[in-house]
Amino acid sequence: MEERNELYPIFLKVAQLNVLIVGGGNVGLEKLTFLLKSSPNAKVTIVSIDFNAELLKLAKKHQVKLVESAYNDSLLEGKHMVIATTDKIDVNVQVYKDCKAQSILVNVADNPPYCDFYMGGIVTKGNIKIAISTNGKSPTLAKRLRQFFEEVIPENIDELAKNLNSFRKTIKGDFQEKVDTLNDLTKGIVEKK
Known part of the structure; x- marks a missing residue:
């Protein structure tokens, strides 16, 4: 296993x-x-x-x-x-x-x-925080991953988070409709080109 x-x-x-x-x-x-x-x-x-x-x-x-x-x-x-x-x-x-x-x-x-x-390793960009763990196996790898994410995550990601929070408060409908709307709106962030 x-x-x-x-x-x-x-x-x-x-x-x-x-x-x-x-x-x-x-x-x-x-x-x-x-x-x-x-x-x-x-x-x-x-x-x-x-x-x-x-x-x-x-x-x-x-x-x-x-x-x-x-x-x-x-x-x-x-x-x-x-x-x-x-x-x-x-x-x-x-x-x-x-x-x-x-x-x-x-x-x-x-x-x-x-x-x-x-x-573990931590990446912070405003309100966005990502924690990285290697299960105690390799602090060096966690450090390298932290450096990678610090480089690839844009500095203005916090502005996006704040705007999405404001938009979320205006969405009408039940919980699932709100989730679907936000998922549609943010899917481009992680889509591979």
Whole structure:
């Protein structure tokens, strides 16, 4: 049987969730950068004994709370999502176990068996956002696909989305008639020539 990606993609309103990043090094910086690029108002706390200088700079530009401490499970209180990024495997695994015990979504960086979710490639053009997943198999491929979509999706796609939203509000008829009208109107976007 062929392996397939069974991940369910969702878009989280992380400005309304409490996110904890455990670890303030290069991987912590990478995950924070990724999160804030997509959601600049994300509510993030980072706990670490030391903090990367670039991470400190980025944290100051946003509403990121820094806790200078070793990890302990009391830091999970009120958290919805946790990303473990330390260079100590035993600490990351403990974070995973503590999160699982409290039903908190967790991602242990670069360790797929200890992940409830992956942070895939993201393309954003205004209100349009596309997430790319390789099921944890190849972050490099996700990056290349992200670059491809950033190039081929026109900059004015957001204007199209706004115009379609306005038009959708004016369409008469039942749900199916509205769907059919919008499908007819937008089919040229993906038609192969």
